[in-house]
Amino acid sequence: MGQKQQQPNADPLPDPKKRRRVGFSKIDAGVEANDCIKIYLVSRKEEVRTSDGLCITPVDLNQFFEEDGKIYGYEGLKITIWVSSISFHAHADITFEGTSDGGKGITDLKSSLEKIFGETLLENRDDFLQTFSTEKNFISSAVTNGEKLQNKALNGHISPIYSNSEAASSDLEVVRLVIGNLASGHLYSRLVPLVLLLVDGCSPIDVTDPSWELYLLIQKKVDQPENTQHLLLGFTAVYRFYRYPDGSRLRLSQILVLPPYQHKGYGSYLVEVLSNVAISENVYDLTVEEPLDYFQHVRTCYDVKRLLAFDPAQSAVKSAVLRLKGGKLSKKTHVPRFLPPLDVVEDVRRTLKINKKQFLQCWEILIYIGLDPVEKHMEDYVTIISNRVKADILGKDSETAGKQVIDVPSSYNEEISFVMFRSQNNEVGGVQMDEDQAKTQGEQLKQLVDERIEEIKLVAQKVSQKHV
Numbered sequence: 001m002g003q004k005q006q007q008p009n010a011d012p013l014p015d016p017k018k019r020r021r022v023g024f025s026k027i028d029a030g031v032e033a034n035d036c037i038k039i040y041l042v043s044r045k046e047e048v049r050t051s052d053g054l055c056i057t058p059v060d061l062n063q064f065f066e067e068d069g070k071i072y073g074y075e076g077l078k079i080t081i082w083v084s085s086i087s088f089h090a091h092a093d094i095t096f097e098g099t100s101d102g103g104k105g106i107t108d109l110k111s112s113l114e115k116i117f118g119e120t121l122l123e124n125r126d127d128f129l130q131t132f133s134t135e136k137n138f139i140s141s142a143v144t145n146g147e148k149l150q151n152k153a154l155n156g157h158i159s160p161i162y163s164n165s166e167a168a169s170s171d172l173e174v175v176r177l178v179i180g181n182l183a184s185g186h187l188y189s190r191l192v193p194l195v196l197l198l199v200d201g202c203s204p205i206d207v208t209d210p211s212w213e214l215y216l217l218i219q220k221k222v223d224q225p226e227n228t229q230h231l232l233l234g235f236t237a238v239y240r241f242y243r244y245p246d247g248s249r250l251r252l253s254q255i256l257v258l259p260p261y262q263h264k265g266y267g268s269y270l271v272e273v274l275s276n277v278a279i280s281e282n283v284y285d286l287t288v289e290e291p292l293d294y295f296q297h298v299r300t301c302y303d304v305k306r307l308l309a310f311d312p313a314q315s316a317v318k319s320a321v322l323r324l325k326g327g328k329l330s331k332k333t334h335v336p337r338f339l340p341p342l343d344v345v346e347d348v349r350r351t352l353k354i355n356k357k358q359f360l361q362c363w364e365i366l367i368y369i370g371l372d373p374v375e376k377h378m379e380d381y382v383t384i385i386s387n388r389v390k391a392d393i394l395g396k397d398s399e400t401a402g403k404q405v406i407d408v409p410s411s412y413n414e415e416i417s418f419v420m421f422r423s424q425n426n427e428v429g430g431v432q433m434d435e436d437q438a439k440t441q442g443e444q445l446k447q448l449v450d451e452r453i454e455e456i457k458l459v460a461q462k463v464s465q466k467h468v
């Protein structure tokens, strides 16, 4: 970590001239970490100190600094960090015009950066530059003991979904490493800073627990004759749960495609490989731990695509669509839920390893796609979605738990113009809600339904685009 112009600690007497130049006349307001730190992902040493590397956008750097996310005590602070996509070491260049305790102390930058980068942070710039040659086979050697999966999972064929994407290239492979041995734990530790920086809300996995598996998406590059370099494009950490009596379940817990390779089909490809692993090893199901919105979108696109080609699901969708086309639901007092039959839910879980919760998400999209032309039936469709959202919020035991629903005026759709409250002793008279509160809650629910309809439309559009 190169720190420039840091004031020596040795001088006990403050230099008055310097103090005037630095000039903290008032209480130090500090600077937000997000505003003074830039992080570049670099693959060659020539990219260090130039702006050739890719500047990445961390989720939130502030969380690694003081409680309020600020850095105190520096004038003109700039921190530039380079992260090598070859060895996953990092080096920080820190510059500032001066330091002074303006009432909030002087933030210890080294220990704050170590919270993110740990031992991957190399203080000496030359040491960092050298890793581009000394550790150029870091990924190659890390994967030598791994299990190559792409042939096993895809039987040698890249899915037609990605035949036009970069993920379809034949120099890709997915390698599985079981965590718990030294080599895979060592590799994962180097990736932790990127997980902390780029995956919102994620914390590192336990590298001593052998139930964790790491799936690495690797691109092979022949840089010189007889020398193949392996580049890491992305990875996912998956936990294998035991399921009585002799089965297992897979839960995807973290997934990251490195920023230069995002939105090129690689994330979907990892999901595809993992789904095929789940099928070929006949695990109970494949689930995802707290998926973030964009990943949930990617995953749903892939699952909807599979369900469109799965006959039992399609027959069930067709009959639901026929029923839905049959009547003006929005005018009825009791609207059926339009849920898939239980045997289809089970078949989807058994055959495609999609669990019930995810299948129900996809089911709504399959119905939307099946309602061709959808415009004619949109009012009824929105009624179904809003009833489902309503039911999710109220919960199954809404009646016995004393929850009540009242309608509120809305120009949008009568079916979703309602609010939920819990009355005392199940009595409506116990409600403490004025008209404004009721209206606000009605609006919030309407917003939820609107957002869900937009998500559904987006997936339907993406899946149909890739269909042609």
Ligand SMILES: CC(=O)SCCNC(=O)CCNC(=O)[C@H](O)C(C)(C)COP(=O)(O)OP(=O)(O)OC[C@H]1O[C@@H](n2cnc3c(N)ncnc32)[C@H](O)[C@@H]1OP(=O)(O)O
Pocket: 161, 198, 199, 200, 252, 253, 254, 255, 256, 257, 258, 261, 262, 263, 264, 265, 266, 267, 268, 269, 288, 289, 290, 291, 292, 294, 295, 297, 298, 299, 301, 302, 303, 305, 462, 463, 466
């Ligand atoms: C449990 C968790 O870890 S949640 C956290 C997830 N991780 C993160 O958020 C970290 C930062 N983000 C990332 O690492 C990546 O962006 C990921 C993993 C979320 C997604 O990977 P990517 O490689 O970027 O996604 P990919 O390129 O495969 O898919 C994206 C696009 O393909 C489309 N798509 C994906 N699968 C399909 C399909 N089967 N059919 C049609 N379209 C599809 C998506 O709609 C999307 O389109 P868009 O780019 O226009 O939005």
